[in-house]
Amino acid sequence: MRRPPTALLVALAGLIVLPMVTDPIQLRRYAGLIVLSLGVLGVVVATGHAGLISLGHGVFVGLGAFSMATFLDDFSLPFLVALPMSFLFTSMVGWLLGLPALRIKGIYLALVTLGMAIIFPALSKQFPNQTGGVSGRAVDARFDPPPWTGLSADQSVLWRYGFCILVCGLMFWMTNNVLKGRMGRAMQAVRDDETSAAGFGIHLPRVKAGAFGLSAGLAGVSGALQVILFPFVSHEQFTVFLSFRLYAAALLGGVATMIGAIYGVLALVLIPAVNNGLNLLENDVLVFGIGLILLTFVSPDGIAGLLSRATGSDNTKSFWRNVKGRYSG
Amino acid sequence: MALLLQRLFDGLFNSAIYASLAISLVFIYRATGLLNFAQGEMATFSAYVGFLLLRPTEVILAGSGLIGILPGLPWPVPLAIVGAVLFGMAAGAGTERLLIRPLEGRPLLSVVNVSIGLLITINALSTELWTTSPRSFPSPFPSANGDFFAVGDARLRFESIGVWITLLVVLGLLGLFLHRSKAGLAFRAITANRESAQLVGVNVGRTLLIGWAVAAGLGALAASLVADAVLLEPNMMIRLLIYSFAAATIGGLDSPGGAVVGALIVGLTQTLVPGYVPFIGTEISLLPPLVAMLIVLLVKPTGLFGSRRVERV
Numbered sequence: 001m002r003r004p005p006t007a008l009l010v011a012l013a014g015l016i017v018l019p020m021v022t023d024p025i026q027l028r029r030y031a032g033l034i035v036l037s038l039g040v041l042g043v044v045v046a047t048g049h050a051g052l053i054s055l056g057h058g059v060f061v062g063l064g065a066f067s068m069a070t071f072l073d074d075f076s077l078p079f080l081v082a083l084p085m086s087f088l089f090t091s092m093v094g095w096l097l098g099l100p101a102l103r104i105k106g107i108y109l110a111l112v113t114l115g116m117a118i119i120f121p122a123l124s125k126q127f128p129n130q131t132g133g134v135s136g137r138a139v140d141a142r143f144d145p146p147p148w149t150g151l152s153a154d155q156s157v158l159w160r161y162g163f164c165i166l167v168c169g170l171m172f173w174m175t176n177n178v179l180k181g182r183m184g185r186a187m188q189a190v191r192d193d194e195t196s197a198a199g200f201g202i203h204l205p206r207v208k209a210g211a212f213g214l215s216a217g218l219a220g221v222s223g224a225l226q227v228i229l230f231p232f233v234s235h236e237q238f239t240v241f242l243s244f245r246l247y248a249a250a251l252l253g254g255v256a257t258m259i260g261a262i263y264g265v266l267a268l269v270l271i272p273a274v275n276n277g278l279n280l281l282e283n284d285v286l287v288f289g290i291g292l293i294l295l296t297f298v299s300p301d302g303i304a305g306l307l308s309r310a311t312g313s314d315n316t317k318s319f320w321r322n323v324k325g326r327y328s329g
Numbered sequence: 330m331a332l333l334l335q336r337l338f339d340g341l342f343n344s345a346i347y348a349s350l351a352i353s354l355v356f357i358y359r360a361t362g363l364l365n366f367a368q369g370e371m372a373t374f375s376a377y378v379g380f381l382l383l384r385p386t387e388v389i390l391a392g393s394g395l396i397g398i399l400p401g402l403p404w405p406v407p408l409a410i411v412g413a414v415l416f417g418m419a420a421g422a423g424t425e426r427l428l429i430r431p432l433e434g435r436p437l438l439s440v441v442n443v444s445i446g447l448l449i450t451i452n453a454l455s456t457e458l459w460t461t462s463p464r465s466f467p468s469p470f471p472s473a474n475g476d477f478f479a480v481g482d483a484r485l486r487f488e489s490i491g492v493w494i495t496l497l498v499v500l501g502l503l504g505l506f507l508h509r510s511k512a513g514l515a516f517r518a519i520t521a522n523r524e525s526a527q528l529v530g531v532n533v534g535r536t537l538l539i540g541w542a543v544a545a546g547l548g549a550l551a552a553s554l555v556a557d558a559v560l561l562e563p564n565m566m567i568r569l570l571i572y573s574f575a576a577a578t579i580g581g582l583d584s585p586g587g588a589v590v591g592a593l594i595v596g597l598t599q600t601l602v603p604g605y606v607p608f609i610g611t612e613i614s615l616l617p618p619l620v621a622m623l624i625v626l627l628v629k630p631t632g633l634f635g636s637r638r639v640e641r642v
Contacts, residue, residue, distance in 0.1 A: 053441055104626050107364050110441050111578075112623060114366065115571045119615045126613060240567065244449050251442055282457055289449030293428065296442045300435075 051191030056113035062238030064223025094216020136234025254302025331482030344596025369566030375549030379413025421545025466556035581635025
């Protein structure tokens with residue numbers, strides 16, 4: 001059996017240790033960052049595997065959160081139904097928004113998704129019944145531990161944390177399977193060369209819109225999980241900087257591999273943790289910006305590439321050598 | 330009627346600002362095929378530098394020796410804007426030399442990453458240095474409450490006229506630069522065909538450096554001029570950038586004239602549409618230009634005035 005990658009082991013160990021060393025409030029805050037890993041994974045799927053540069057995944061996180069709140073409170077759906085519904089809803093929106101991506105390529109797609117991310121908070125305020133408008137919306141439904149767990153109500157953070165980790169793990173596993181399978185190979189073929197991919201009989205619209213739909217759905221689940229952790233949604237949580245953070249984290253980790261997504265999540269969690277601990281910067285997004293620029297020069301395939309080269313095990317399959325210029329179109 | 334006229338005037342003012350930024354985007358796109366997402370943030374930062382020259386005591390860096398180096402601070406408004414533009418040009422040139430040129434021949438994603446990284450970094454830096462509290466950056470033109478021509482019941486503000494005249498003068502200078510100077514000729518040669526230009530001895534690196542400097546200077550000018558109307562704060566240009574991108578896309582990303590027409594379209598729809606379509610309040614006045622941009626990209630990616638590119642496989 002192949003040894004599981006070190007990054008995965010480190011991440012898993014961190015997940016187990018975290019509840020032991022933090023108080024409930026901190027735990028909840030970290031959990032909020034950890035569920036964003038699905039947003040990072042969304043960027044990895046869209047940008048790294050399908051070659052669709054997306055600067056707007058914060059939009060899908062927001063859509064997931066708003067739809068979760070609506071499904072829970074307005075339709076009184078139970079959590080275990082509302083969660084997959086949010087996934088389906090955001091996937092569908094992502095799929096629809098992916099349709100223009102069939103014609104818009106490369107840098108123009110980056111531009112359009114950036115525009116989406118900028119307008120999303122203002123646009124969401126226009127639907128006050130679903131989003132709570134300017135002031136945001138408190139969610140009444142609570143995800144409390146069922147009696148059989150033996151957890152008391154004040155331990156509910158632990159229960160929610162565990163549930164979120166479980167869902168994230170499930171989504172990572174599912175995505176890994178998709179990426180390794182027929183769909184994943186088709187996506188990479190499209191990324192590397194659309195024309196020859198079409199020549200091999202790959203249905204371009206299906207693959208591109210499908211990839212965008214899947215990646216949007218992943219980001220949507222991370223928004224929905226945030227509603228489980230914090231029963232409050234507001235447009236202020238989903239500004240363009242959330243999208244930047246997700247994009248930067250994915251690129252920092254290494255956008256071409258699943259391992260990269262895990263390193264990206266580590267960056268997403270550790271950078272704010274260190275910054276808050278040492279009280280360095282007003283806003284840690286600066287680190288993401290500088291990191292993004294530096295890594296582009298030092299190691300375009302992110303931390304994953306950096307480490308695999310350092311240890312000599314080149315398992316990132318140097319994506320960058322393969323795609324030379326293929327993002328232009 | 331007066332309302333319509335007023336909206337037209339307001340739209341024209343906005344258009345002038347979008348046009349300056351759109352032209353600076355087009356300028357870089359034409360030469361390098363790159364959309365500089367950091368253009369707006371570079372401009373904001375330069376405007377802050379102008380603000381520093383104007384109100385040295387009001388910002389954090391005050392007293393850090395700068396007042397001793399530069400004579401006669403605080404400077405009058407026009408001089409401070411010139412300072413901002415010069416700073417912007419230097420910063421633009423530095424960016425090209427240090428961050429963009431080393432990426433030649435690298436995949437598009439690398440270049441996108443650097444310009445997004447720059448956007449994030451400069452924005453965070455502005456926040457870190459100057460906080461998010463909005464500051465009023467006075468206009469170089471008379472902009473008191475009474476400074477307007479009354480056209481019927483509508484007000485045509487001196488400020489708008491001043492901004493338009495500045496824009497036209499700058500466009501004229503830009504035209505002169507492109508068509509009457511050696512560097513401009515080299516720039517046009519690179520735009521037309523980079524490899525051939527290189528073969529006949531055009532110094533591509535230096536010319537692009539100048540191009541970036543000019544574009545960044547234009548951006549700095551736009552930011553300094555708009556800062557009176559929207560108040561100077563770190564996020565001021567993020568929305569403006571999308572309007573300008575929309576303007577540039579609608580006009581055709583490689584056509585400076587198209588950028589001005591696109592800016593007029595965007596600026597006017599921005600003030601006219603929310604007035605007549607209730608759903609689109611001023612809050613999401615970004616929606617119409619964004620949708621227009623999307624439609625242009627889908628239907629006619631070259632825009633209204635752009636040239637078609639032949640793609641070979």
